[in-house]
């Protein structure tokens with residue numbers, strides 16, 4: 001048999017752990033390596049939850065196994081006693097073991113490797129490679145994230161934050177998410193989109209740190225505005241430019257559907273067909289258009305004046321928002337006059353909506369918050385949503401989002 005030192009290195013434990021025996025159980029495909037270990041005296045009898053030394057309570061459920069990283073093609077387990085201690089704060093609790101997180105059936109290294117994989121590759125690949133189910137993956141990443149949040153206060157130094165809602169699963173279920181604009185990280189997420197949910201975040205943040213918040217960006221939802229006003233006395237509420245542009249895109253799409261229906265009703269079938277195919281040309285930023293889409297846009301300019309005016313309105317608003325500063329503000333003012341007089345109902349309505357949210361939009365044009373950051377967070381969250389469909393528990397989806405967007409993904413075990 002190899003020496004204890006070698007085995008300690010292989011299974012990732014330190015000198016506080018004694019290797020008692022190593023054996024192979026089962027045969028062929030079923031074969032597994034079991035490493036029997038015990039803790040040295042100094043490392044025993046600590047509370048599994050807080051790490052405080054505590055008197056013994058009982059033997060718990062006797063011996064237990066923790067899955068380790070595979071050894072070659074073989075699955076590997078650590079086996080040890082799992083007695084309980086009597087913690088002054090937590091009562092009878094399974095004693096701490098240095099190789100695993102509390103309550104886990106896998107070692108720390110195993111957990112960390114799964115967490116790394118899940119943010120770097122496809123769900124089915126992870127499950128196949130590490131031979132665990134998706135549900136177990138969910139519990140693993142929840143532990144890893146909770147551990148990371150205990151180690152580093154996720155709310156330290158918050159000054160500029162963004163609040164958004166994203167839907168998950170195919171039903172109408174939502175998460176409220178909070179990002180730190182300065183660190184570029186997702187810092188919090190919870191199920192629900194209402195005042196009570198958001199108040200939960202500010203409760204965690206605490207009154208003092210709420211006072212430090214200077215800027216809150218959001219999508220214009222009134223529940224967010226109300227709670228921010230109630231909890232953050234020094235914050236300016238700004239409307240994410242990204243949302244304003246998406247309002248304009250929605251208005252443009254409404255006009256496109258309208259003129260398409262008009263053409264169909266008038267029996268202009270060829271015209272209607274052309275209109276149907278121009279969604280992307282209208283929707284994309286002009287600098288990103290392909291040659292075909294450019295041609296399509298030129299056709300719209302000639303063939304349908306109303307739709308083309310709607311397109312120009314959308315573009316002009318996007319430019320005002322993108323320009324920012326005083327120039328952006330004056331472009332926005334011109335835009336509002338133009339849209340209000342456009343006689344295109346979707347844009348008349350949009351000019352009113354922008355009027356209602358004007359203080360927040362103007363504040364956004366004055367603040368130097370990168371739109372790209374919010375957009376990339378949003379895009380990434382929506383990708384995660386799709387990936388998380390297999391999770392039955394919203395807690396697992398939240399953990400996945402925090403792992404990937406919150407900076408909690410650990411390095412691969414054994415590497416820094």
Ligand SMILES: [Zn+2]
Pocket residue numbers: 047048049050051052087088089090091093
């Ligand atoms: Zn304790």
